[in-house]
Amino acid sequence: MSIVPVWKPSKETIEQSNIFKMMQKKGFDKYQDFWKWSVANKEDFWASTVKNLNIQLVENYTSIVDISKGVENAEWLKNAKLNIVDSCFQNDDDAIAIIFQESGKELQKVSQKQLLELVNKIANGLINLGLKVGDSIAIDMPMTLEAVAIYLAGIKAGMPIVTIADSFTPNEIEVRLKITEPKIIFTQDVLHRAGKEIPLYKKVVASNAPKAIVLKSSKENIELRNEDLFWDAFLSSKTEFKTVIQKPDDIITILFSSGTTGDPKAIPWTHTTPIKSASDGYYHQDIHKNDVVCWPTNLGWMMGPWLVFATLINKATIALYYDMPTGNGFGEFIQNTKVTMLGVIPSFVKYWKTSKNMEKYHWNSIKCFSSTGEVSNADEMNYLMQLANNKPVIEYCGGTEIGGGYVTSTVVQPNIASTFSTQALGGEFVLLNDNHNKCSKGELFLIPPIMGLSNTLLNRDHYKVYYKGTPTFEGKLLRRHGDELEELENGYYKAQGRVDDAMNLGGIKVSSVQIERVLNSLEFIKESAAIAASPENGGPSLLVIFYVENPSHLIENQRLQQAINCVKEKLNPLFKVHDLVKIEALPRTASNKVMRRSLRDLYESK
Template sequence: MSTKPIWKPSKKIIESSNIYKMMQATNFENYEDFWKWSVTNKEDFWEKTIQNLNIQLAEKYTSILDTSKGVENAQWLKNAKLNIVDSCFQNEEEATALIYQKEDKSIEKITQKELLNLVNKIANGLIETGLKCGDKIAIDMPMTLEAVAIYLAGIKAGMPVVTIADSFTPNEIEVRLKITKPKLIFTQDFIKRGEKELPLFKKIKEANAPKAIVIKKSEATSDLRNGDVYWNAFLSAKTEFKTIIQDPSAIITILFSSGTTGEPKAIPWTHTTPIKGASDGYYHQDIHKNDVVCWPTNLGWMMGPWLVFASLINKATIALYYETPTNEGFGKFVQDAKVTMLGVIPSFVKYWKNSKCMEQFNWNSIKCFSSTGEVSNPIEMEYLMKLANKKPVIEYCGGTEIGGGYVTSTVVQPNIASTFSTQALGGEFVLLNEEHKESKKGELFIIPPIMGLSNSLLNRNHFDVYYKGTPKYKGNILRRHGDQLEQLENGYFKMQGRVDDAMNLGGIKVSSVQIEAVVNSLDFVKESAAVAVSPKSGGPSELIVYYVENPSKFNIEQRFKQAKENIKNQLNPLFKLTDLVKIDILPRTASNKVMRRKLRELYESK
């Protein structure tokens, strides 16, 4: 691949960046030296970052970091008291907090004051419904004004918010509800997609969800269960609500991430996790006051909460488009909303490039793009840059259990398509080969502590998942993550996919085991193994399933169709099967574990 920069920052861009301001304040001229300082002096870096973000503390910390219980149990902002939602409302009251466009409607705006009033009405509604601090609530709906307000209201009221993606099947929703046991769920009756109305509340009922608050989007009637209420009946008239102040370690959100077993990991976020996401937005995506940040996502994926906190804490505007981001309407919205930072997953860009649907719009207000969720393709990323008159793409990779990124790019370094220019500020990792020796290409291990790293899981042993059996590095305990990277000769990084049994499909992390369980239920399958394979030209992973045959009357096309439909209906419509391959026997280790890496290599050698 080419390591030639296709964008270089001008002196003006560098000197107006948040990174440059911080470098000036800490007396650094060179970015690499500044990054090194951010990880060798973590307490200083994070203290200054908290000041830069103006994080609102009801009581100040006695120490910014305490590792007396080990770096794997780091305590941030020890003895402080806060509620992170208070840091989301620091702009002027009349500043635009959200700009959004509903289906078939024109653009609307809501001020910070109006958003705060709505948040307070919801928080009061929760109390009036009989909930109390510590009770969990759930959200399963698209990324809308109401979703953002519900999310902030739950946290403000001290009620951890369980976030579930609206694309999930009833089975996947039920799994997540059983793990977390929320008292209440917020949803919509339908999701509009063009002329179609996709039932959402119906899925919630099939998932045996608790009492539902239903936002009406359709003229069609919904059969509410006993106890369910419509949104308007739930909403309180009171626009004042006293924020519940908590310890920094109090849980604010529970998100889900696939591990290498069937059940998803339930990952709690605390009041300190959003500081990591907001700091990445401040430094790496270079979000400034009154910028307009658009990233099509959902609260069920970490980029949903990231978008809320990285925008609002940095006093920027969240831009939400209610329909699909692949149509021309989205391009016009980006133009008319004057989006300054546009986040993508590579699959969107591939569609835009093939259809040329975005070329008619003026995207010059964009200062930078950011890409995450999948491995990107250099040709497509160069195309994306041209859509906004050659603006850089901040490649960004992290995880739900990190609260942000571990490797990324900046606007103060040359931009090379589909590569990361730096480890994220305030965090450090090392690449190790299979012998656990430091290498330019290998498995990534995070060097804790970093603000935002999870300390607990609801349904697993956190230490066993992330630390047990990891190698030591220079006397330090390492934290596993599962990604494989290569460091190029110029110091930049290139993503090499996963080393474990997880994969990214359509910007969503899913385990091989989850897919195999669905495929194994088919009559013609004795056993199967799912792998993610990188296309030869680069770009998003493709889903390949190998299977050992049970005798069957179905032909190859029928088998492929059945497997594809099963994955779509039982897991997620975004998981698209690329190939179904018959094999006589699955390769296994001596301990009988399927060697998925061998299958990946077998497919890539075809």
């Protein structure tokens, strides 16, 4: 298979793109001039974008953004009234909203009308249980038709959704439930993964969850707690439901992102956050009406809600495959559903390249890929491009507290593997060195206001986390994010990992402190420091543990295996310990803070 290092857009690709249409409207010939306009004229850009996406407003806004309380407290769609779910149902009734496949079964298609009726049945079921506007609901499920419908139904009924990833351990589920106190939780009896059935309801029960609504996916009988209900007993037969209309800053979703102090940050999304998701999908992933969008993910990660809004608001079809995205069944699913935009995390691509198992499928319908969650490897991304006969990879990096990306690629610029070609439209950032001077490689700071940026945290002081102590740039208040980027000579960007104590593992953000807290319970560890090391040739970070020894009879291999098992069982089975390194003492600053960056440099220089 030949490797093409750079993809260049054809005149036809450029002229069919959503970006080009907007450039034409605003009188721009060059993309870079258009981006500059989008940040110099944010009000005009975002007002035009709200119009492009046809966001359904019951009452119009008096101003697109109000910064009278400071850019850190920007109010978007001031005085408007809406429910963002109404904007997810703008296609034809018989248009396909979701196409899905359970492993080994036939493809199934759900029209927009059928999805809306299911959403309404669920919303009525919530009311029948006695829930009220403002009550929160948790979802701990795989990404299925029902999960998407529950998610939309809760928001439509004015009930914020607490999203929990189905891979979490009972400990991690319980932490999230304690922070958000949902009235009920939706879950499934088991997960189906590569021919195995993995208990999910049992994990939910072990986490001291509230009343559970349980979808049955296995033939095995399961016994529910007295207060719990099976899905069929919960679901209403009533297919009409009046949308609850709210203010733009009312909470629709509570997602979690690892802080650097242990417990995850609880980040609320409001009715305006999905506009950022849909905007990125419209401009950067170039999603068009009736396109088919697949991105293996979960509602517990921001890409789950992103997928729902970026696809449905743009009148496209969500493609959901119910099993692992690494097996042959997934490749056939992409082929048969004629996916036009396929999202990945680099770990998937690494597996596909090693196994070569996707090469036999015809992915000719794909117009572009998109990659997020981890630093990618150029060889692997070049390989991915060739799986669809040389299609671009839209590198995409952002955050849960952004509702989308801050740096990305486009289909109107040349595509270079593992690099970002632009700052996201409607947003701006600056790179600063340790002396707070602008530089080509340094810490990234966002320049607010940007549609989608969070204004509150449920369990932290938002200002302290994102703004306190940040430098200013050209008189502008900056917002910290924690990523390090390098700007290349051609104006493109390359990801350099994190500058803080967080890391991305398997597409999931986690703090070093969370990992260290569970590892410090092991008998042979006196204290530990977790770092994310970069592989020599680039690609996803490797989890490396430095530790100071407690005297122990365990040999090296036994210690490594204990560390692997501990992280898998107490945090997440997707986190894999790559290496365990004994050290006499952890390097510390004068204020006793562990110098993880020094450990990372030490490991990577070996």
